[in-house]
Amino acid sequence: MKIGLISDTHGNTAAIDQAVELAGEIDLWLHAGDMIHDAEYLDMAYDAKVVNVAGNCDWGNRSVPEEEVVEAEGHRIFLTHGHIYGVKGSPYGMVQAAEENGADIAVFGHSHVAFKEKIDGVLLINPGSLAYPRDGGGQSFMVLELHEGAEPEIYHYHLEDRRKEDKSAKEGKGKKREKWFGLF
Helix, strand or coil: CCCECCCCCCCCCCHHHHHHHHHHHCCEEEECCCCCCHHHHHHHHHEEEECCCCCCCCCCCCCCCCCCEECCCEEEEECCCCCCHCCCCCCHHHHHHHHHHCCEEEEEECCCCCCCEEEEEEEEEEECCCCCCCCCCCCEEEEECCCCCCEEEEEEHHHHHHHHHHHHHHHCCCCCCEECCCCC
């Protein structure tokens, strides 16, 4: 199963369109907040199912929860924006929240910094921001591939590499993407 992970899109639907194109065939999109309307756009504009949560910039919207749990290929994924768990200071609030929800994977945003690390048996993933990245790596999103009984695989994409990817594709090198191994 291929799961697209995006967060902190802040109204940049053009970046969402680029991410969808780069990701290819996706079974499910998880939007980790900021902005609810962007997740609605993704859901209306594309065929894949979308699960989303509210972020700190989605004030006053009580129709979308701050947390969701998704089950896929034998994994439980805890989805939240992260602001209520202090993710800018420490990942341990996310670890605890994931454990309390019986999840082995936690997807979050808020910091606008791409992050992946396995801590105390919980795989923590922040896809970065498609609108205002703060990690020096540019606009980014991730794709999580899950297969029953296998370790998760994570692919990290950057939108600013698009010209390089197009050039590489013409040269027969295929898409430029970073695959993260050795998480465990």
